[in-house]
Amino acid sequence: MSALPEHIEPLPTTQVLRQDEGIFASIKARFLAWRDAQLLQRRFQQWALSFPLTRPIARRQAVRLFDLCAGFIYSQVLLAAVRLDLFEMLSQGPLSLQEIAKRLRMNPDAVGRLLQAAVALALLEQRSKHAGLDTRYGLGMLGASVLSSPGLKAMIQHHALFYQDLADPVALLQSRGSERAMAGYWAYATSEKPSELHDVAVGDYSALMAASQPMVAEEILASYNFSKHQHMLDLGGGEGVFIAQVAARYPRMRFTLMDLPAVTRRAALRFEQLGLTQRTRCVPGSFLSDPIPTAADLVSLIRVVHDHDDAFVMQLLRKLHQSMTPGAKLLLAEPMAQTRGAMPVADAYFAMYLWAMGSGRSRRPDELLAMLREAGFARARVLRQVMPLQVRVLLAER
Numbered sequence: 001m002s003a004l005p006e007h008i009e010p011l012p013t014t015q016v017l018r019q020d021e022g023i024f025a026s027i028k029a030r031f032l033a034w035r036d037a038q039l040l041q042r043r044f045q046q047w048a049l050s051f052p053l054t055r056p057i058a059r060r061q062a063v064r065l066f067d068l069c070a071g072f073i074y075s076q077v078l079l080a081a082v083r084l085d086l087f088e089m090l091s092q093g094p095l096s097l098q099e100i101a102k103r104l105r106m107n108p109d110a111v112g113r114l115l116q117a118a119v120a121l122a123l124l125e126q127r128s129k130h131a132g133l134d135t136r137y138g139l140g141m142l143g144a145s146v147l148s149s150p151g152l153k154a155m156i157q158h159h160a161l162f163y164q165d166l167a168d169p170v171a172l173l174q175s176r177g178s179e180r181a182m183a184g185y186w187a188y189a190t191s192e193k194p195s196e197l198h199d200v201a202v203g204d205y206s207a208l209m210a211a212s213q214p215m216v217a218e219e220i221l222a223s224y225n226f227s228k229h230q231h232m233l234d235l236g237g238g239e240g241v242f243i244a245q246v247a248a249r250y251p252r253m254r255f256t257l258m259d260l261p262a263v264t265r266r267a268a269l270r271f272e273q274l275g276l277t278q279r280t281r282c283v284p285g286s287f288l289s290d291p292i293p294t295a296a297d298l299v300s301l302i303r304v305v306h307d308h309d310d311a312f313v314m315q316l317l318r319k320l321h322q323s324m325t326p327g328a329k330l331l332l333a334e335p336m337a338q339t340r341g342a343m344p345v346a347d348a349y350f351a352m353y354l355w356a357m358g359s360g361r362s363r364r365p366d367e368l369l370a371m372l373r374e375a376g377f378a379r380a381r382v383l384r385q386v387m388p389l390q391v392r393v394l395l396a397e398r
């Protein structure tokens with residue numbers, strides 16, 4: 001066994017072993033200890049690669065590990081392709097390397113390198129066999145998906161800020177301050193007086209949320225039937241994109257949007273442009289320090305709760321519960337931890353993202369359900385969804 005690095009405290013020599021948690025837990029713990037010991041053995045690794053039944057597993061693990069090492073570079077290839085509008089350029093049809101380099105006014109060698117990487121990552125496809133300046137490139141499956149999703153493009157572009165904070169991930173984990181690039185971007189996360197944030201401070205994040213909201217709204221609309229409701233309050237409703245999507249589907253409903261003053265000004269403009277002024281009301285203020293509008297029979301909290309620490313969330317949920325009329329429903333949707341098939345979304349991506357932001361965390365559905373019950377809500381449950389990737393949806397009743 002190798003010596004421990006200096007920054008790790010050695011265990012006390014009289015380490016207290018954990019109490020046995022039952023026969024099955026004990027067998028499982030012994031098996032995992034045996035497996036870990038095997039995985040560390042060079043001989044076992046060689047055997048796993050040579051034995052036909054374990055070979056595919058060993059290969060898959062090796063590829064997964066390499067993907068983890070190289071993931072940052074993959075992201076940079078994607079960012080470069082988005083910044084150069086490569087997918088837009090190829091949306092009209094395939095082009096040769098020479099034509100692409102000419103249109104980008106870039107060195108063909110450098111462009112060739114980017115195209116090669118983008119093909120390997122399924123962002124593009126090579127459409128002719130020979131390699132050279134005449135090689136033609138077209139959209140790949142993933143490149144086409146990025147092109148058709150303005151929200152995704154906006155997310156990819158804003159990651160440049162997140163990468164600044166991640167340049168030293170250990171330093172990032174060792175601090176939790178407001179000096180980070182991400183904390184500056186999400187100004188309300190660490191602000192003492194969020195209501196006083198001006199237009200410039202909210203503009204970028206509000207535009208990003210507006211661009212990415214249609215993907216989220218689609219998922220929520222597919223999981224809940226709004227037809228029994230007359231009036232929805234969208235708390236922290238941003239620029240009003242979610243309300244606009246629900247309004248288009250349910251023409252008899254009315255809506256109230258509460259958000260910080262600089263954000264509701266943007267929402268009011270959107271509602272005016274969409275001809276929704278008669279059916280909507282914008283309430284500027286902070287949902288923690290100002291009164292929450294009453295009279296809605298449905299309240300939505302979309303991608304709001306995960307931005308805040310537990311004490312803040314409990315205060316908000318209790319206040320919300322008091323403001324709601326008996327029988328009114330609460331719809332809470334956001335990415336949630338421990339989601340099968342989507343673990344990296346909330347448990348890796350959002351966990352680190354919210355840490356960099358300086359407030360909030362990814363919570364499991366059962367944690368959120370417990371918080372809702374503690375705040376007084378009844379019949380709190382997880383709604384069934386087709387694709388619980390970006391958000392999961394909870395419903396509770398006042």
Ligand SMILES: C[S@@+](CC[C@H](N)C(=O)[O-])C[C@H]1O[C@@H](n2cnc3c(N)ncnc32)[C@H](O)[C@@H]1O
Binds near residue numbers: 210260287288
């Ligand atoms: C992550 S965004 C989500 C926006 C929108 N619900 C969506 O899904 O697109 C969080 C929203 O909460 C708002 N917000 C943050 N703190 C707030 C507060 N104290 N009072 C009211 N709104 C707040 C922000 O301005 C922002 O619009």
